[in-house]
Amino acid sequence: MLTARFDALRAQGRRALVCYATAGHPDPERSVALWQGLEAAGADVLEVGVPFSDPMADGPVIQASSQTALAHGVSLDGALALVSRAKLGIPVVLFSYLNPLLAAGPDVLRRAADAGVHGVLVTDLPVGADAAREAWLGEGPLDFVRLVAPTTPQDRMAEIARHGRGFVYLISRLGVTGVSAQLPTELPDTIATLRAVCTLPICVGFGIARPEQARALGAHADGIVVGSAIVRAAGESVDAAVALARELRGALDERGA
Amino acid sequence: MQTQGVVDGRFGAFGGRYVPETLVPALDELEVALDAALADPAFHAELDGLLQHYVGRPSPLSDAPRFSERVGAPVWLKREDLNHTGAHKINSALAQALLARRMGKRRIIAETGAGQHGVATATVCARLGLECVVYMGEEDMRRQQLNVYRMRLMGATVVPVTAGTRTLKDATTEAIRDWVTTCPTSHYIIGSVVGPAPYPRMVRDFQAIIGREARRQMLERAGRLPRTVVACVGGGSNAMGIFHPFVNDAAVELVGVEAAGHGLDSGAHSASLTRGTPGVLHGALSYLLQDAHGQVYPAHSISAGLDYPGVGPEHSHLKDTGRATYVSVTDDQALEGFALLGRLEGIIPALETAHAVAWIASQRGRWAADEPVLLCVSGRGDKDVAQVSELGQGVG
Numbered sequence: 001m002l003t004a005r006f007d008a009l010r011a012q013g014r015r016a017l018v019c020y021a022t023a024g025h026p027d028p029e030r031s032v033a034l035w036q037g038l039e040a041a042g043a044d045v046l047e048v049g050v051p052f053s054d055p056m057a058d059g060p061v062i063q064a065s066s067q068t069a070l071a072h073g074v075s076l077d078g079a080l081a082l083v084s085r086a087k088l089g090i091p092v093v094l095f096s097y098l099n100p101l102l103a104a105g106p107d108v109l110r111r112a113a114d115a116g117v118h119g120v121l122v123t124d125l126p127v128g129a130d131a132a133r134e135a136w137l138g139e140g141p142l143d144f145v146r147l148v149a150p151t152t153p154q155d156r157m158a159e160i161a162r163h164g165r166g167f168v169y170l171i172s173r174l175g176v177t178g179v180s181a182q183l184p185t186e187l188p189d190t191i192a193t194l195r196a197v198c199t200l201p202i203c204v205g206f207g208i209a210r211p212e213q214a215r216a217l218g219a220h221a222d223g224i225v226v227g228s229a230i231v232r233a234a235g236e237s238v239d240a241a242v243a244l245a246r247e248l249r250g251a252l253d254e255r256g257a
Numbered sequence: 258m259q260t261q262g263v264v265d266g267r268f269g270a271f272g273g274r275y276v277p278e279t280l281v282p283a284l285d286e287l288e289v290a291l292d293a294a295l296a297d298p299a300f301h302a303e304l305d306g307l308l309q310h311y312v313g314r315p316s317p318l319s320d321a322p323r324f325s326e327r328v329g330a331p332v333w334l335k336r337e338d339l340n341h342t343g344a345h346k347i348n349s350a351l352a353q354a355l356l357a358r359r360m361g362k363r364r365i366i367a368e369t370g371a372g373q374h375g376v377a378t379a380t381v382c383a384r385l386g387l388e389c390v391v392y393m394g395e396e397d398m399r400r401q402q403l404n405v406y407r408m409r410l411m412g413a414t415v416v417p418v419t420a421g422t423r424t425l426k427d428a429t430t431e432a433i434r435d436w437v438t439t440c441p442t443s444h445y446i447i448g449s450v451v452g453p454a455p456y457p458r459m460v461r462d463f464q465a466i467i468g469r470e471a472r473r474q475m476l477e478r479a480g481r482l483p484r485t486v487v488a489c490v491g492g493g494s495n496a497m498g499i500f501h502p503f504v505n506d507a508a509v510e511l512v513g514v515e516a517a518g519h520g521l522d523s524g525a526h527s528a529s530l531t532r533g534t535p536g537v538l539h540g541a542l543s544y545l546l547q548d549a550h551g552q553v554y555p556a557h558s559i560s561a562g563l564d565y566p567g568v569g570p571e572h573s574h575l576k577d578t579g580r581a582t583y584v585s586v587t588d589d590q591a592l593e594g595f596a597l598l599g600r601l602e603g604i605i606p607a608l609e610t611a612h613a614v615a616w617i618a619s620q621r622g623r624w625a626a627d628e629p630v631l632l633c634v635s636g637r638g639d640k641d642v643a644q645v646s647e648l649g650q651g652v653g
Contacts, residue, residue: 051552056437100550124275
């Protein structure tokens with residue numbers, strides 16, 4: 001389903017808007033409403049964050065949302081139940097740390113697929129780290145989306161691209177998730193370096209929050225991922241987060257007009 | 258050279274490198290630099306010189322006549338408390354700081370629980386002229402105010418961590434976040450045998466000097482190897498350091514003492530090996546205190562240095578293979594051990610070490626009168642005196 005979505009976008013000359021939201025934040029009810037609103041605002045893919053007690057790759061906004069979700073009792077099983085309830089028409093990618101997936105047992109990928117999840121992305125399982133668990137994720141019913149960082153050398157980018165499915169998630173800059181005032185000037189070069197060894201669509205995330213950033217990146221990448229900005233807005237209200245998604249959608253589409 | 262990012266440095270099923278992609282090249286770089294340094298006589302010459310003339314090694318092996326009488330077997334004390342800065346932590350901090358300098362990284366990050374690792378890191382950074390940033394949980398800063406002041410005196414920046422339990426676990430998470438942001442110019446000096454490969458083996462190898470010296474000293478002083486080697490285990494670096502040179506001595510029993518906090522059934526303890534299940538935290542697969550959903554439990558121990566829900570992956574391997582045994586001691590027992598060694602030997606141990614003291618004291622009858630027991634005195638108790646006196650404990 002991820003591939004079909006990106007193929008359709010490519011045929012239309014459009015860029016993907018990937019929205020991240022932590023499952024169970026601001027609370028379970030509003031979480032479902034938020035996802036449905038993001039779809040209506042034109043998100044192409046929804047990344048559902050699985051709350052984790054020790055999110056070492058996340059900045060303060062997503063950390064806090066994770067804590068809130070855990071306080072509401074939402075863990076991986078809770079996240080799947082919410083996905084099931086939301087009945088979305090766009091592909092859903094589970095965004096998780098490895099430990100909750102391991103604790104959920106080997107059949108969790110099947111249960112996720114049954115709940116309406118299409119892909120999985122694991123923050124702390126880089127290519128080459130654990131052949132057996134990578135095979136488990138890669139050969140299961142979900143597209144195993146892999147990450148490339150600004151520190152990744154090109155030969156390793158090629159290796160990652162070979163192992164990835166659905167799309168490749170390019171981390172825009174060093175550091176944890178969170179809004180940045182400015183994206184690195186070398187980002188277009190990094191995208192080009194990755195593009196030379198990668199046939200999968202490339203989506204860029206970390207630090208993207210504003211329409212002009214979306215517009216600028218649309219010239220180079222196949223899609224953008226917006227996380228902390230959506231989560232922060234969702235902490236104010238679902239409407240604010242949906243309005244931000246709509247604004248970003250407009251900026252991405254303007255590019256092609 | 259191995260392929261980038263492919264990890265073979267496991268301990269049985271445990272260890273590995275479960276980190277964000279951003280850190281993979283930094284860990285590859287570290288691994289290459291570590292192996293080059295270990296093969297370079299100049300690196301060893303500088304390290305050995307500093308260990309001797311700055312740290313004060315070799316640390317003594319003390320007999321403990323009155324404590325031995327109490328236990329019913331000769332107990333020997335490996336005196337890491339007499340190192341500069343008062344604990345074993347400086348062995349690895351010094352070696353890693355030299356390594357960082359070789360790699361051209363002049364900014365050092367560290368996490369600390371009790372503050373001993375933070376103090377050791379601040380110390381070696383001052384000595385080598387490196388910038389030092391230490392992450393410390395707010396709760397631990399309160400428990401260990403003097404160590405916070407020490408670090409600042411030596412020019413380090415101490416950053417309070419207010420997330421989660423505000424202890425070692427969250428300080429470690431925060432230090433990793435810093436490193437993800439600054440890895441091209443910073444080196445992260447992890448304080449224990451935890452974290453992604455190559456940290457567990459690197460810290461073990463830099464701490465193994467404890468066991469190498471102790472093994473030689475036992476043969477010289479006691480005329481034989483110990484029957485049992487005992488050390489406290491939080492992350493497990495002093496234990497790994499003293500165990501490692503004895504692992505191939507089949508007749509030597511290895512015992513790690515974890516913190517049982519308010520009791521193993523209280524839900525407030527740090528006994529990851531005794532009560533945990535395998536899971537991934539801070540870059541490695543190891544025994545972990547976690548719930549059925551893979552969420553990490555907050556640990557508890559009276560000793561900030563043991564207050565950690567995970568443990569070094571090599572300990573998990575030693576447990577599963579049966580080569581080492583892991584036991585646990587409560588907060589109250591540890592407080593008795595703290596007072597006991599002071600009263601009987603004039604040595605006030607760190608609260609961490611006091612767990613190992615208490616376990617040995619509880620085992621009278623376990624050893625024959627000619628079976629020596631080797632205890633790693635991982636640190637001195639000065640840092641804990643204020644906390645213990647507030648509890649109204651220790652003076653009877």
